[in-house]
Amino acid sequence: xxxxxxxxxxxxxxxxxxxxxxxxxxxxxxxxxxxxxxxxxxxxxxxxxxxxxxxxxxxxxxxxxxxxxxxxxxxxxxxxxxxxxxxxxxxxxxxxxxxxxxxxxxxxxxxxxxxxxxxxxxxxxxxxxxxxxxxxxxxxxxx
Amino acid sequence: xxxxxxxxxxxxxxxxxxxxxxxxxxxxxxxxxxxxxxxxxxxxxxxxxxxxxxxxxxxxxxxxxxxxxxxxxxxxxxxxxxxxxxxxxxxxxxxxxxxxxxxxxxxxxxxxxxxxxxxxxxxxxxxxxxxxxxxxxxxxxxxxxxxxxxxxxxxxxxxxxxxxxxxxxxxxxxxxxxxxxxxxxxxxxxxxxxxxxxxxxxxxxxxxxxxxxxxxxxxxxxxxxxxxxxxxxxxxxxxxxxxxxxxxxxxxxxxxxxxxxxxxxxxxxxxxxxxxxxxxxxxxxxxxxxxxxxxxxxxxxxxxxxxxxxxxxxxxxxxxxxxxxxxxxxxxxxxxxxxxxxxxxxxxxxxxxxxxxxxxxxxxxxxxxxxxxxxxxxxxxxxxxxxxxxxxxxxxxxxxxxxxxxxxxxxxxxxxxxxxxxxxxxxxxxxxxxxxxxxxxxxxxxxxxxxxxxxxxxxxxxxxxxxxxxxxxxxxxxxxxxxxxxxx
Numbered sequence: 001x002x003x004x005x006x007x008x009x010x011x012x013x014x015x016x017x018x019x020x021x022x023x024x025x026x027x028x029x030x031x032x033x034x035x036x037x038x039x040x041x042x043x044x045x046x047x048x049x050x051x052x053x054x055x056x057x058x059x060x061x062x063x064x065x066x067x068x069x070x071x072x073x074x075x076x077x078x079x080x081x082x083x084x085x086x087x088x089x090x091x092x093x094x095x096x097x098x099x100x101x102x103x104x105x106x107x108x109x110x111x112x113x114x115x116x117x118x119x120x121x122x123x124x125x126x127x128x129x130x131x132x133x134x135x136x137x138x139x140x141x142x143x
Numbered sequence: 144x145x146x147x148x149x150x151x152x153x154x155x156x157x158x159x160x161x162x163x164x165x166x167x168x169x170x171x172x173x174x175x176x177x178x179x180x181x182x183x184x185x186x187x188x189x190x191x192x193x194x195x196x197x198x199x200x201x202x203x204x205x206x207x208x209x210x211x212x213x214x215x216x217x218x219x220x221x222x223x224x225x226x227x228x229x230x231x232x233x234x235x236x237x238x239x240x241x242x243x244x245x246x247x248x249x250x251x252x253x254x255x256x257x258x259x260x261x262x263x264x265x266x267x268x269x270x271x272x273x274x275x276x277x278x279x280x281x282x283x284x285x286x287x288x289x290x291x292x293x294x295x296x297x298x299x300x301x302x303x304x305x306x307x308x309x310x311x312x313x314x315x316x317x318x319x320x321x322x323x324x325x326x327x328x329x330x331x332x333x334x335x336x337x338x339x340x341x342x343x344x345x346x347x348x349x350x351x352x353x354x355x356x357x358x359x360x361x362x363x364x365x366x367x368x369x370x371x372x373x374x375x376x377x378x379x380x381x382x383x384x385x386x387x388x389x390x391x392x393x394x395x396x397x398x399x400x401x402x403x404x405x406x407x408x409x410x411x412x413x414x415x416x417x418x419x420x421x422x423x424x425x426x427x428x429x430x431x432x433x434x435x436x437x438x439x440x441x442x443x444x445x446x447x448x449x450x451x452x453x454x455x456x457x458x459x460x461x462x463x464x465x466x467x468x469x470x471x472x473x474x475x476x477x478x479x480x481x482x483x484x485x486x487x488x489x490x491x492x493x494x495x496x497x498x499x500x501x502x503x504x505x506x507x508x509x510x511x512x513x514x515x516x517x518x519x520x521x522x523x524x525x526x527x528x529x530x531x532x533x534x535x536x537x538x539x540x541x542x543x544x545x546x547x548x549x550x551x552x553x554x555x556x557x558x559x560x561x562x563x564x565x566x567x568x569x570x571x572x573x574x575x576x577x578x579x580x581x582x583x584x585x586x587x588x589x590x591x592x593x594x595x596x597x598x599x600x601x602x603x604x605x606x607x608x609x610x611x612x613x614x615x616x617x618x619x620x621x622x623x624x625x626x627x628x629x630x631x
Contacts, residue, residue, distance in 0.1 A: 004457060068417060
């Protein structure tokens with residue numbers, strides 16, 4: 001689905017943050033070595049979503065232009081699976097987590113790039129969260 | 144099942160209007176009946192004004208800092224209900240949900256600024272104007288004020304005035320738009336929750352009879368109005384006759400000038416599309432006349448991108464998050480705009496993009512929808528260039544240089560806003576200095592009013608002296624009393 005508007009982007013942000021959070025929540029207990037990381041990321045995701053929404057509602061008056069700010073974003077490019085095969089080991093779980101994080105990072109970077117000329121706070125926050133995602137990916141390499 | 148009937152809010156109570164006339168409020172995107180609004184009578188208005196007048200003496204004696212605390216509570220409630228308030232605007236008006244959220248935010252910003260009243264309202268003084276004699280000016284409230292609200296920003300526009308008026312110690316009556324009354328009813332539900340003393344704020348739903356009754360009532364000290372120029376002229380004249388203060392923010396026909404050196408980046412195009420087609424063109428700050436300066440090559444380079452961008456705008460129900468432009472507010476508006484398009488064709492303009500050919504997102508009735516239209520070969524004397532359209536129609540006019548562009552702008556009867564897109568500081572400065580409009584944009588498509596600056600146009604776009612918002616509106620809602628003292 002093509003995303004054009006800020007409202008559409010916000011709904012998609014909620015979806016990817018919630019979907020990835022549920023992945024971490026659902027599988028944390030299965031992998032003791034990943035449990036604390038997954039549980040903290042589950043919590044952090046809801047913080048990201050809340051921060052983005054707060055920023056969005058704070059700068060929404062920019063939206064006279066934000067109806068046109070995201071031309072070229074397609075949710076199909078940022079879909080990810082949140083199911084692991086039965087009996088998957090911790091390295092497979094870590095790899096799946098890395099795929100999810102990379103996909104989300106790419107979404108935020110693209111959305112930030114598209115909206116850069118029109119808004120300040122939103123792309124800045126998107127980049128900040130993309131950086132956190134990059135850090136997550138790096139930390140998963142050790143698993 | 145009978146439709147919900149809206150009530151008035153008078154003297155702290157929700158009450159039925161004393162009328163048997165009701166108007167159906169229809170969702171323009173879906174064609175569904177939302178509610179019925181009463182067409183309140185003179186008796187309803189007089190009751191609201193009496194309640195406001197009765198509440199005034201105690202309210203004006205309430206310390207400004209205490210009055211501000213009520214506004215703080217209102218802000219909190221509005222933040223808690225942000226999305227619900229926005230959805231109602233989209234449902235009754237048709238604008239996109241992002242546009243409604245923007246309107247809600249702007250409304251809240253008004254209250255935030257007004258809540259600084261202990262500083263904003265301060266007077267001034269001077270010791271020793273003569274030997275041993277001091278003089279000071281105290282800003283005092285005046286009494287009952289009112290707002291006659293427009294349909295296009297049904298939530299925000301009364302907030303250009305109400306929070307400032309009551310923060311200053313006045314009391315207030317809002318007459319909502321008969322086309323989009325629900326947003327004000329929802330706002331007043333929140334005002335009800337903050338427990339202001341009864342009568343400080345009052346809401347009357349109605350049309351002409353209610354508006355006339357407000358202007359006729361001798362207890363009303365001032366009227367604020369946002370709407371069309373013919374109605375604005377009538378209100379200005381009538382308020383003059385009855386000795387009321389008045390702010391009339393009227394119609395517009397805003398020019399946007401594209402100079403040959405304008406940076407045609409994506410951001411510029413987006414800014415222009417938002418200016419011409421945001422809110423389906425139903426904004427007094429919308430760009431409506433695009434004045435392109437330069438040779439044929441520059442003109443073609445610009446127009447190709449503008450037309451392509453406009454043709455790709457998603458039109459549909461504003462609650463659909465993929466939609467970038469909603470319907471116009473009712474079926475009569477659509478028919479009126481189609482009439483304007485037909486007249487433009489008859490006058491010889493070239494209809495490059497025909498918004499009558501509908502391309503809509505989703506399964507919506509066509510009744511109130513138009514896609515963006517763009518006319519080329521428009522000359523300044525054509526009705527397309529001179530008359531307010533209030534719809535998603537852009538008229539493209541050409542000029543050989545900036546001097547000619549400014550002459551064309553000045554030939555127009557309106558003076559609300561004008562913008563220029565250029566990278567040339569000298570041209571920008573000349574434009575800012577010379578153009579006779581209340582609001583100037585430089586590389587900005589919409590000169591959006593901010594709560595901390597005054598907002599008002601010139602020529603046929605504004606009648607009055609002081610503007611809405613900013614420091615002007617504090618002066619409008621207060622009168623300086625001069626005190627000269629000597630003690631023996």
